[in-house]
Amino acid sequence: MFTGLIEEMGVLRSVQRQGEAMILSISAAKVLTDVKMGDSISVNGVCLTVVAFDRNTFSVDIMPETYRLTNLNSIQPGSPLNLERAMMAGGRFGGHLVQGHVDGTGTIRGKTSEANAVVYTIEPNNPRLLRHVVEQGSVTLDGISLTVVSIDGEGGKFTVSIIPHTLRETVLQYKDAGETINIECDILGKYVDHLLSMREGQPVSKQGRLTESVLRDNGFM
Known part of the structure; x- marks a missing residue:
């Protein structure tokens, strides 16, 4: 889970591509101060897992689903990237609930x-x-x-x-x-919309936009 408050901008150092799979190597400073293998770091809003790191860089895997759904498929070495570590339980919550699951x-x-x-x-x-x-x-x-x-x-x-x-x-x-x-x-909003669609017995794809009147009519307001 993230807050959407960017901690620093990293720089993409290298990209290894194999079809729609990639390994990104990113230079950073602040997000590496307490990094461990398997940690989650948000890269341009995408929750990714640290698979390797040293004092100045970390690497993440990009799977085909992420490649197809996000703008990471078009980045080139030298590109700046927004970085945020996963939220700590005792930290300030200055943004909003962000999963790092890009829609x-x-x-x-x-x-x-x-x-x-x-x-x-x-x-x-x-x-x-x-x-x-x-x-x-x-x-x-x-x-x-x-x-x-x-x-x-x-x-x-x-x-x-x-x-x-x-x-x-x-x-x-x-x-x-x-x-x-x-x-x-x-x-x-996504969960409320899904619950409303299930309550009405209709698939999400057939629902209209989630509006204030819809929330009120279904007892959420």
Whole structure:
């Protein structure tokens, strides 16, 4: 489990590819201070297992499912990566519940300045992801815990607003319109949606978007 608060940006040092499987070697500092074999580290929002490490780098395996579902399939040596260690039981919980289980990717469709913030417009590559995106709710982009500002249901997009600190400390500073970003929707919304679909006896694929009225009608509010 993670919080979506990025601890540092690492750098991809090497990629070993075998079809849709990969081994990534990543240079880092802070996340290596207490690393052990088998530890979980979030890399651009993807929960990965440490399979080797030394004082300056660690390595992780990428299986085909992860390759197909995330933006890690297109990264090249030298790419910056958001890194976060798994949450400690006694630590502060400053973000939201993040599993590191990416639901899919999206494309950045816009990047505009607003006072001290930068507003990103995201279009999920799978439109069904919008069912779990709620205004003023939480969403994880490349491992960053963010608040949804607005949703354009007809256009299939949503926006998030980034403060200067988050922009400086994460890979978002390097991403522009047209680039791909990992999306993990709020786990609470996904479970409520699943429970509602089971209660109605319909498969999830046939349900509409999770809305306030749906929650109220089914006794959740």
